[in-house]
Amino acid sequence: MTYWPDPIPRRLDYPAVSVGELLTAVCRRFADQVVIEDGAEEVTFAQLLAESSALAHALHADGLGPGDTVLLHLPNGRDYVVAYTGVQLAGAAVSPANPLHPVDGLRHQIQESRAVAVLSHPDHVESALRAAEGTAVRRVVTTAGSAAAPAAQDPPDVLSLADYAAGQPTEPPAPKATSEDIAHLAFTGGTTGVSKGVRVLNRNVIANVTQAVAWRGGYAIDLASGELELRSFGRDDTGLQAGRGVSVVAGPMYHAQALINTLFMITAGARIVIMGRFDPDVMLGLIESKRATYLNGSPTMWHALLACPSARTRDLTSVQVVSSGAAPIDLETMKALRSVFPSAMLNEGWGLTEGTCLVAASPAFHGARRKLGSVGQPVPDTTLEVRAPDGTVLGPNEHGELWVRGPQVSDGYLGHDELTAEQFVGGWLRTGDIGCVDEEGFVFISDRLKDMLIYKGYNVYPRELEELIVQYPGVDGAAVVGRPDAAAGQLPVAFVVAKPGAEIDPVQLQAFVAERVLPYKKLREVHVIDKLPSSAAGKILKAELRKQL
Known part of the structure; x- marks a missing residue:
């Protein structure tokens, strides 16, 4: 019998609105409450709606709306929320980008997403300008710094968000996007490993x-x-x-x-x-x-x-x-x-x-x-x-x-x-x-399907081994990948990080795991390293570990 937490329905009703329409309703519902704290600065829902509306009108004046993509090349901060909300109110799609992306990778995302505008940060806008050269981008705007996203340097001669939205109405524009328009072009390696934009409607x-x-x-x-x-x-x-x-x-x-x-x-x-x-x-x-x-x-x-x-x-x-x-x-x-x-x-x-x-x-x-x-x-x-x-x-x-x-x-x-x-x-x-x-x-x-190892025809799941490894005294983190082997297919290899002050004996750790798994799942190697490579989102970059093998 399938468990279900009553009285939550198994089927929900979904508003037939755009993200911009939802955010407008949310901001009006909680208008006087604070929605963002960024250092000492507080932004109410009403202020968020006003600032985002001005940005939306500026985008419309630039000819942007449904079917267009705006690259959000920003670190976390109050302006990220304003920029995201403004683009949604305009009915365009956002394509979030890592502000530390190398120029070549950023250019790839601009080209793949077909972005026509970029909202960037003073410390990262130089990369955005270089990446946008020769692409469809016709507008680059830079936000201001904040406590969460301080600007360490003055931006080049690029239009600021404040100037871009100056004089625009602070009431949201009439909705233009439909439920079937793209809201996010979110880039991921996904299930194929190829960086591409996901059409999130x-x-x-x-x-x-x-x-x-x-x-x-x-x-x-x-x-x-x-x-x-x-x-x-x-x-x-x-x-x-x-x-x-x-x-x-x-x-x-x-x-x-x-x-x-x-x-x-x-x-x-x-x-x-x-x-x-x-x-x-x-x-x-x-x-x-x-x-x-x-x-x-x-x-x-x-x-x-x-x-x-x-x-x-x-x-x-x-x-x-x-x-x-x-x-x-x-x-x-x-x-x-x-x-x-x-x-x-x-x-x-x-x-x-x-x-x-x-x-x-x-x-x-x-x-x-x-x-x-x-x-x-x-x-x-x-x-x-x-x-x-x-x-x-x-x-x-x-x-x-x-x-x-x-x-x-x-x-x-x-x-x-x-x-x-x-x-x-x-x-x-x-x-x-x-x-x-x-x-x-x-x-x-x-x-992950792509992380599963096959040893002599047997499936070996790294997560099972990683769960065991972190139970060993002194282990702070672990990742298991496969080393290609002509005879066996793939050999399970562990990369392990020790807790501060702890020492890990690879041979003893291998024995610890071997006592608790079937023979074909045993670790063939253990490498103690200082830190597991991870993405900004917290995913262990196993491809980097495989390269080390």
């Missing part, structure tokens, strides 16, 4: 935000009257109360996980505290001083927080939800988080950019059931099947590739029809993740 974003508000806050989004109503489903044990949440944003908003979670929190009327460059002690201080209630991050971030001495001395009891995503989290880290955040529900979620963001998670209700090692259940209106390589649907607890269908599944890859046809099949998305679903509907992720 307005209806996909609206669906995923609606699912998140229901699954993590217990509310339905109702815009039938033209005004926003967050209608409670009747749960009184949720970790997020409408209009009262506080979240410290540390993950990069150019990544789908942080962007969609920030959008979800804003829709629920939460206050977003934006920190600058990630510093675990600074983040812990903000959590304590701002009485944060909801945290979202990746295992890399949690490891850094747990390693910080002040994690055991600060008052962190205000936190009601700790949500982890972007990469699998090991059980030892989950246990440690319980001691640091004693009042919090610990939720691991799972999703991917091709699915807008959220696909499965534990509901953020204190009374909801959870299972250790599970990423929860598919969110409302989401169907998940486990399939064998030949497409056969497998039964409970059988491992295979996870296929997903739901309103948040995106429209494919821009300009890559063949890749789209391979990954989006008959309304289903092939996720490239390997896992199983138990008889109660709880989802367990084994590994």
